[in-house]
Amino acid sequence: MANKSKATKAVLASLLATSAIVPAMAVSADTTTETKATDAATSTASKTIDFNVDADDALKGFIPTTGKLVERNGQQFINIELSDAVLAMVNSVTVAGQPAMAEYNGKKHINIPVTADYAPVEATLNMTIPFVGKDSVDYKVTLTPDAKSIKEVTETTKPVEEVKEEKVYTPGKTFDSVADGTYDIVWDAYNSEKVGNYKAITNHFSSKAKLIVKDGKYSVEVSVAATSKEMVAGFKIAGKEATEKDGVYTVEIPSISELHEAGVHVVVPAAKMDKWYDFGFAIETADLELPKAEVKPAPVESVKMDVTALKNGTQELSIMHNKYLDDEVTVTTTEGGYDVELTFPEGQHLLGFDVEGATVALKSEEKVGNNTVKIYTLSVKDLEKIYTATADLKVVLNGNVLYETAHDFQMKFSDKISTTVPFKDIANNGNKDAIINLYNKGIFKAADKFNPGNNLKRSQFALMLNRALKLDVPAKANFSDIAKYDAETKTAINALNGYGIINGKTATTFAPGQDITRKQAALMIYRLLEKNGYKASGEAAKFSDMPKEVEASKAISELNKLGIISGFEGKFNPENKLTRSQMAKILNNTLTVVDGLKK
Structure with missing residues (x-):
């Protein structure tokens, strides 16, 4: 059994002061289920007693000074309720060598025996502190009961609870436009399985937040719980790190209605802990009402x-x-x-x-x-x-x-140039300029919506690419699965195949209805650049998840160097699906590079 050291005490203080945020996040032991009451609450009479606590400062602030006074077989005990975070680190409690902690219904209960004259009682708490080591540590705690403080209280027993279904993320209500202003919102955290009420995160933040709308852009203000401020060192959503003031983090978000990748930065110097924990961030929009922005005339361009x-x-x-x-x-x-x-x-x-x-x-x-x-x-x-x-x-x-x-x-x-926004769902999209530019070039056709978040099909990518290139080359392959597509799409697939930019999934199939991946798009774009005279730099990208295929790895590296395509948090995510918005950005960047190669 190890002795207490200054370092150990410092780590304990850090861990307790933040209500064990690190163990909760590191282990992710919290469940994601919610409960609801099924029976009425009941009330019973009981006694409480106040007492003084003499213990290490690291522990003293987390032991209450009032406990329940209970009697069993003629012996009185003080029932001490510690937080779940502290109880998780307590292995045993003894008084005069006798156990004073037992487990009932899956929860630890501490009952300290007291004498008839309420004399001081010394207890020993044996604890194992996360991130310090496997050795347990003994802490001495002296309780001095105050007999004059004994009083009768009425205790309400909580009703029986039953488990509700998991809260799985579904897309929320959409908002075409929102008037400038600050609005009260509620948000939730989701785990990697997109299940909400992710308590490893929500226990340490207020679910109530502010949505700030300014000139069509959105930001949120999220508050850290007071008990977690010491360890939360950063917060980010969709790759953007928030600014912090007095425990309130402010960060811009891409949209109101989507689930965004997010992270919280946890730092515990005494435990040598410095890590980002990932989760999903989503605003609760089911009951959210936001005023529409006034329609303003398009700016004169x-x-x-x-x-x-x-x-x-x-x-x-x-x-x-x-x-x-x-x-x-x-x-x-x-x-x-x-x-x-x-x-x-x-x-x-x-x-x-x-x-x-x-x-x-x-x-x-x-x-x-x-x-x-x-x-x-x-x-x-x-x-x-x-x-x-x-x-x-x-x-x-x-x-x-x-x-x-x-x-x-x-x-x-020259031909008329459109200066209006052609689709009503791209006003706040980060790739709006690229979408409008490609629309003006005739690559996108006018429609009510662009659907920027939808995945892109292989046939659609081929069509957009060939509208830019205007190729009409016989195919090298005879694809049997494109017969049902319109003439323009079939021409695009055949021409790009004949030109050497795209290949089929097999010798006779193109899989036109499959979603295109980021890796597949990178390969097609790079082959196009090579056809236009681009010479590889040989510089390798530093993404941690680069594909093993030589051609794909080379394509991703060169496109990243040219600024055509980028990654996220050190990864390229080659197998992720390419969205229509991402395609617009990549294709617009590609055409700019191709124009430069022709000069």
């Missing part, structure tokens, strides 16, 4: 487009093109259509400008060197239309008029 000046009724370039009229315009979306800014670099020769079917206004003119730059604003409803314009030109050189004419020409703008 300006984009650059090309304009071509043509001779009337032909595809030949007019004298206006890129001489008197700059070939780049600035387009701004308006409620009724578009405002197009046209720049005339040699505006000193332009006496007037008019366009059929449009409103024209001179915006500015500025002297730049020997020229006067004029900018006109053209208000139109349709950017795909070809507009007929008239420019009144008077060209003077060395005081001589070279020509003076009303020059007719036609203006053709």
Whole structure:
């Protein structure tokens, strides 16, 4: 039996001061079931007695100074109730060499005998402290009863309880948009099996929290229980670490209605404990009511487009093109259509400008060197239309008029660019810009919803990829399981196979309806880069779960180096399914890299 040391006392103090959060999390011994009452409570009379406690400071604060006074066979005992966390470390209790602790119905009970004159009693608590060692330690505790404090009390017996079903996570109520503000919410922790009421976590936090909504982004404020503050050193959700102030952790979350990966950082210096414990975080949305955000007009965005000046009724370039009229315009979306800014670099020769079917206004003119730059604003409803314009030109050189004419020409703008959000369920998605960019390129088609969280099928990935590449190559393989798919999808699968980007699951099957994995997507994307001239760097990624296949490992490493694809907490998760939102990010990054390879 080991003696108490200063280090041992320090560890005990740390463990007790946090209500044994480390053992609870490390062992995960808590059950996930809930109970409900089935019978009415009953009341009985009993006595209590106060007493003074003389013990090590590490233990003293966790022994109550009031206990139940019971009598058995003419002998009085003080029944001392310790917390479950402390009882879990108590092996035995003795008084004058006699046992004073017994187990009833699976729980330890401590009964300290007292004399008729209520003299001080010395008890020995034998304890085993987690993370210190297997040796037990004896602690001396002296109780001095106060006979004058004895009083009658009425005790309520809790009703019989029965087990409820486990709380398995199901997706919550969704919210299209939420008004800015701070709202009261309730959250729960889930174990690795997605079962809620994960007490190894919830015992140490308040289930009541705050949801903060600002400009379409969500954050939560989660409070640590007072007894656990000393050991909780960090908190994170969806890979983002929270900021902490006075035991309240604030962190941004991707959405209100999903189950997010989360973690709590536990530090016990005396026990050499410094570890993150994982769990699932979800807001209880079943009864949650949140006000909708007011619909705001889309922000005004300006984009650059090309304009071509043509001779009337032909595809030949007019004298206006890129001489008197700059070939780049600035387009701004308006409620009724578009405002197009046209720049005339040699505006000193332009006496007037008019366009059929449009409103024209001179915006500015500025002297730049020997020229006067004029900018006109053209208000139109349709950017795909070809507009007929008239420019009144008077060209003077060395005081001589070279020509003076009303020059007719036609203006053709590039394809109309959408500046609106095409899907109503991506407003708060982290990959919204990538989704909109691919939509503008024609890779995604307009629909009510994009369903960013849905898994992506192998056929869908092939379709999106080929919309970007526009390949039409005969397949090397003859896939028998794609016959029921539409012509565009079959062309995409066959073309990508013929081009050497995708393979089948077997020699004759592609498995188009299967969810595509992150590893499969990485392989296809990397083969595309190689086809476009990319040379491997040879640098290996440092993910802990890299696949053993040489080609897959190389593909993941190179795409990670290029910033096309990333991991999470040191892992790549190659067999995880690829979501539609993740696909948008990866494909958008890929096209940016491919464009760079072509330059």
